[in-house]
Amino acid sequence: MKKSFMGVIVMMLLASCREPDAQVVLNVIYQNQFCSSQSQLIKQLSDQQSLQAAIGSARMLGKTTELPAVDFSQSYLLLIAMGTRPSAGYHLTLSEPQAAVYDDKLLLPLVFNQPEPGMMQAAVMTSPCMIVSLAKGRYRQVAVQAENELLSVELRPIGGE
Numbered sequence: 001m002k003k004s005f006m007g008v009i010v011m012m013l014l015a016s017c018r019e020p021d022a023q024v025v026l027n028v029i030y031q032n033q034f035c036s037s038q039s040q041l042i043k044q045l046s047d048q049q050s051l052q053a054a055i056g057s058a059r060m061l062g063k064t065t066e067l068p069a070v071d072f073s074q075s076y077l078l079l080i081a082m083g084t085r086p087s088a089g090y091h092l093t094l095s096e097p098q099a100a101v102y103d104d105k106l107l108l109p110l111v112f113n114q115p116e117p118g119m120m121q122a123a124v125m126t127s128p129c130m131i132v133s134l135a136k137g138r139y140r141q142v143a144v145q146a147e148n149e150l151l152s153v154e155l156r157p158i159g160g161e
Helices: 006-015 048-060
Strands: 022-032 041-045 075-081 091-094 098-102 105-107 110-113 129-135 141-146 149-154
Touching: 022 048, 022 091, 041 048, 041 141, 041 149, 048 129, 075 141, 091 129, 110 141
Parallel strands: 105 141
Antiparallel strands: 022 098, 022 129, 041 075, 075 129, 091 110, 098 105, 141 149
16 A cells, blocks of 8 residues: 555546546445544455455454455455544445546545534444455556555456456
């Protein structure tokens, strides 16, 4: 994982000025308030075992989750995590059902939601996360603006690429 570099920043600036090269449909296959990541991250899940490990924390909390069938030769899976939060009011959402591709970079339209100031929230530590499936394409990097930090991941070839 690379947290910040000039190429992604330039790509985000260009994104506001030109039409994308392509659009990629996003599919949220898993979302939970209690994931195991203590820090903000974006990470590629490369196989069924890494998917199972990523959602294992919810199973430990007594919530059974059916593992989705994923064709890793056709799709990328990305785990996006908010890190540890002080209340139940934090969560992730997609602002658009598709992501824009510029050159070989995909810009993930993700929102890191916070509770409204003064709103009552359960005082429980949470670590919200989301797993997104997206079709493979002509992009090798995924970036998301996460609060005050730019998160990105270089995608690794998997299964038949």
